[in-house]
Amino acid sequence: xxxxxxxxxxxxxxxxRQRLWRSMVIVVGMACVIGVLLSMLSLTEGMLAAYIxxxxxxxxxxxxxxxxxxxxxxxxxxxxxxxxxxxxxxKAPDGSPxxxxxxxxxxxxxxxxxxxxxxNLRGFGRMGVMLRPEFHLVSGRMFRPGTRELVVGVAAxxxxxxxxxxxxxxxxDGEWPIVGSFSTGDLLDGQLIGDTETVMKxxxxxxxxxxxxxxxxxxxxxxxxxxxxxxxxxxVDPILxxxxxxxxxxxxxxxxxxxxxxxxxxMGVGALFGCLNTMYAAVAARGREIATLxxxxxxxxxxxxxxxxxxxxxxxxxxxxxAGIAWMLYDGALGAFxxxxxxxxVSPALIGLAVLWAVAVALLGGILPSIRAARRPVVExxxxx
Amino acid sequence: xKYLPLIWAAILRKPTRAILTLLSVMVxxxxxxxxxxxxxTFDSVAEKARADRIFTWPRFGGDGVPLAxxxxxxxxxxxxxxxxxxxxxxxxxxxxxxxxVLMTDQNVAKVFGDYGVAAEQWxxxxxxxxxxxxxxxxxxxxxxxxxxTFTMISKQVKRADGxxxxxxxxxxxxxxxxxxxxxxxxxxxxxxxxxxxxADQGKVNEVDLLADDPATSSAxxxxxxxxxxxxxxxxxxxxxxxxxxGSDFGGLDIKKITGGIALAGMFMVLFLxxxxxxxxxxxxxxxxxxxxxxxxxxxxxxxxxxxxxxxPCVIGAALGVGIAAFLARQIPGLMPAGxxxxxxxxxxxxxxxAGACAFxxxxxxxxxxxxxxxxxxxxxxxxxRG
Numbered sequence: 001x002x003x004x005x006x007x008x009x010x011x012x013x014x015x016x017r018q019r020l021w022r023s024m025v026i027v028v029g030m031a032c033v034i035g036v037l038l039s040m041l042s043l044t045e046g047m048l049a050a051y052i053x054x055x056x057x058x059x060x061x062x063x064x065x066x067x068x069x070x071x072x073x074x075x076x077x078x079x080x081x082x083x084x085x086x087x088x089x090x091k092a093p094d095g096s097p098x099x100x101x102x103x104x105x106x107x108x109x110x111x112x113x114x115x116x117x118x119x120n121l122r123g124f125g126r127m128g129v130m131l132r133p134e135f136h137l138v139s140g141r142m143f144r145p146g147t148r149e150l151v152v153g154v155a156a157x158x159x160x161x162x163x164x165x166x167x168x169x170x171x172x173d174g175e176w177p178i179v180g181s182f183s184t185g186d187l188l189d190g191q192l193i194g195d196t197e198t199v200m201k202x203x204x205x206x207x208x209x210x211x212x213x214x215x216x217x218x219x220x221x222x223x224x225x226x227x228x229x230x231x232x233x234x235x236v237d238p239i240l241x242x243x244x245x246x247x248x249x250x251x252x253x254x255x256x257x258x259x260x261x262x263x264x265x266x267m268g269v270g271a272l273f274g275c276l277n278t279m280y281a282a283v284a285a286r287g288r289e290i291a292t293l294x295x296x297x298x299x300x301x302x303x304x305x306x307x308x309x310x311x312x313x314x315x316x317x318x319x320x321x322x323a324g325i326a327w328m329l330y331d332g333a334l335g336a337f338x339x340x341x342x343x344x345x346v347s348p349a350l351i352g353l354a355v356l357w358a359v360a361v362a363l364l365g366g367i368l369p370s371i372r373a374a375r376r377p378v379v380e381x382x383x384x385x
Numbered sequence: 386x387k388y389l390p391l392i393w394a395a396i397l398r399k400p401t402r403a404i405l406t407l408l409s410v411m412v413x414x415x416x417x418x419x420x421x422x423x424x425x426t427f428d429s430v431a432e433k434a435r436a437d438r439i440f441t442w443p444r445f446g447g448d449g450v451p452l453a454x455x456x457x458x459x460x461x462x463x464x465x466x467x468x469x470x471x472x473x474x475x476x477x478x479x480x481x482x483x484x485x486v487l488m489t490d491q492n493v494a495k496v497f498g499d500y501g502v503a504a505e506q507w508x509x510x511x512x513x514x515x516x517x518x519x520x521x522x523x524x525x526x527x528x529x530x531x532x533x534t535f536t537m538i539s540k541q542v543k544r545a546d547g548x549x550x551x552x553x554x555x556x557x558x559x560x561x562x563x564x565x566x567x568x569x570x571x572x573x574x575x576x577x578x579x580x581x582x583x584a585d586q587g588k589v590n591e592v593d594l595l596a597d598d599p600a601t602s603s604a605x606x607x608x609x610x611x612x613x614x615x616x617x618x619x620x621x622x623x624x625x626x627x628x629x630x631g632s633d634f635g636g637l638d639i640k641k642i643t644g645g646i647a648l649a650g651m652f653m654v655l656f657l658x659x660x661x662x663x664x665x666x667x668x669x670x671x672x673x674x675x676x677x678x679x680x681x682x683x684x685x686x687x688x689x690x691x692x693x694x695x696x697p698c699v700i701g702a703a704l705g706v707g708i709a710a711f712l713a714r715q716i717p718g719l720m721p722a723g724x725x726x727x728x729x730x731x732x733x734x735x736x737x738x739a740g741a742c743a744f745x746x747x748x749x750x751x752x753x754x755x756x757x758x759x760x761x762x763x764x765x766x767x768x769x770r771g
Contacts, residue, residue, distance in 0.1 A: 022660055022664065024656070024660075025657050028652070028653065028656045029653045029656065032652055032653040033653070035649060036645070036650075064540070066480065066540030066549075067540065067541075068480060071446065072541050105445055106446055107444075107445060108444055113633070113636075113638070115633045115636075116621075116627075116628075171445070172444070172617075172619050173615075204447065204617065205447060263416065263646060266415060267412075267413075267416060267649070267650060267653070269412050270412035270413050270416070270650065271409075271653065273405045273406075273408040273409035273412065274405075274409050274653070276405050277402055277406060277409070277657070277661070280401055280402070280405075281402070336636040336637075337635045338635040338636065
């Protein structure tokens with residue numbers, strides 16, 4: 001049986017050249033579907049990857065109870081002190097807790113396309129850098145604590161105006177120079193960082209937004225959490241930083257996925273009709289050949305399978321083409337949504353999805369023609385011209 | 386028209402092919418309708434934006450600026466009317482169900498008169514502090530009707546009594562504004578203000594205003610930014626026109642994306658119909674030779690091929706745009722709430738574009754077969770050696 005399938009499929013593929021243009025309908029159709037689908041998903045995938053990368057399971061973030069974003073969270077100064085004294089936090093060489101109360105404010109900027117937008121201005125305190133081993137300066141120097149200076153992430157200039165070392169950022173009470181640029185390889189690469197206390201004074205914030213702490217060990221989070229949630233003086237939500245970024249990425253990723261899959265399905269249905277069309281025509285064109293095979297003893301099943309195999313091969317080839325185009329255009333390119341700047345990604349998982357999509361279309365589009373091919377009475381097919 | 390039976394016969398020669406081609410064209414135009422329809426919505430939102438309305442809010446966030454800012458804004462030359470509002474953000478039952486209420490002062494009708502809240506509805510809100518006016522979208526989302534109680538939780542706004550829940554009474558449900566895709570809820574500023582601890586009272590999150598003259602509104606906006614630039618409360622000011630213009634969605638250029646998708650769909654269909662018509666002509670080469678032999682001109686043969694290609698394109702386009710219009714109405718139910726991407730509208734412009742594209746696809750796919758037919762040697766074709 002397998003041998004028969006193999007032989008029929010081989011004959012089939014060898015005759016593909018005669019049906020080249022008609023077969024290209026499937027290839028081109030699928031390339032369009034997958035090109036569009038993966039281009040859109042590269043945005044979601046890239047943004048999700050950046051979010052996931054930003055969250056470190058070795059760090060805990062503390063926000064005020066119920067806060068859905070760092071911006072809407074508020075931690076009073078004396079509460080921040082209580083949080084930093086909680087058990088479970090790793091200690092710096094000098095014995096102080098590796099925790100940093102931070103500030104996170106939107107500041108108005110202009111996109112390169114001229115539209116008004118907000119970028120994130122973060123405050124780093126004394127422990128800001130020590131907490132984040134991923135942080136390193138790329139050019140210029142670090143801001144000096146107590147001074148009205150900023151450093152900028154390396155990706156910010158890809159989306160916003162005036163984000164180069166030497167540029168000035170307008171804040172209340174004057175302009176702050178950007179004295180250096182840094183890279184963390186995550187979402188912070190699109191943001192601005194200054195000294196927490198100085199930024200707070202400038203934007204007149206009495207309270208911090210959140211506290212970030214490095215945990216002693218992954219196991220000590222439970223202890224840390226218990227200490228904070230059982231303290232009646234605090235109304236805060238401690239959460240692993242990795243879980244926090246997972247949580248806040250849920251909303252937009254569902255949103256974008258619904259849109260991308262929706263469009264992918266609509267286009268896929270269009271390609272499916274094209275596939276059906278092509279395969280019916282292919283079966284008709286091969287009518288005599290199929291009948292001959294059947295007459296000399298080949299089964300109906302291998303014939304049917306060969307039709308589906310042909311559809312699958314063409315469809316997967318098209319998907320590969322589409323994925324290649326999406327990959328060339330977008331993989332690694334910088335994209336932005338809201339105040340986030342990140343690298344678009346056409347990941348192996350997405351390419352796997354593309355193949356799956358292609359196989360689904362080929363199966364649905366190949367099955368009816370394959371049945372027709374297998375069922376056609378041999379004598380009638382041999383007689384037909 | 387007299388060729389119609391001939392074209393019809395040609396199409397019906399392979400009914401499966403005809404139907405499948407029609408279906409793919411239809412699907413591609415469904416996508417086209419949704420994409421270009423979304424652009425149309427952006428255009429209409431930009432067009433409907435009031436040139437004289439201006440929004441201003443604290444430039445660097447925080448929990449509001451003193452109410453006095455509204456009075457200072459009102460005193461700026463060129464400003465006709467000013468309303469101050471406080472946002473009440475929160476959720477209903479589960480933090481996933483985000484909602485917010487615009488708690489406005491009594492001048493709101495002067496600035497947002499076009500929102501369709503009647504004077505007596507406003508008066509009811511001013512009489513009952515807990516009263517709200519909901520737009521249809523929000524009323525349906527929370528299953529509320531006039532007279533119902535609407536309860537939300539807000540962890541962000543601190544109340545003097547320590548509670549986190551806010552009870553409202555739905556006093557009116559009004560029609561949505563097409564440009565506000567997520568609807569809106571208006572409440573009474575006094576309710577939120579007096580519920581806060583004394584130290585937090587008297588603050589506003591946003592001041593909205595009308596300029597005397599739409600032509601000067603961007604100058605007025607600049608004046609406001611300038612007036613507060615060096616104060617304790619720097620403001621960020623933008624005209625409604627500017628904030629609603631363009632097709633920017635969080636930095637994504639929607640028109641570029643939708644255009645690309647629509648184009649990919651069209652390319653797919655072009656390849657498909659092009660192949661179909663080429664095949665159909667190739668199969669009937671001898672027939673066309675006969676037609677030419679009995680005196681059909683090149684022009685009439687061309688017309689027949691183009692029409693044969695155009696028929697599924699035009700019918701498919703019409704059906705597709707129709708389906709798009711239907712789907713557009715189902716989208717709100719499919720999307721996670723609170724995202725506010727406008728819905729596609731099938732404006733006459735969209736239909737015009739769809740029609741134009743359908744004809745372009747038909748012409749392009751017929752081009753090559755027409756060329757063959759014009760160049761064919763009738764004798765060779767008739768002898769079956771073509």
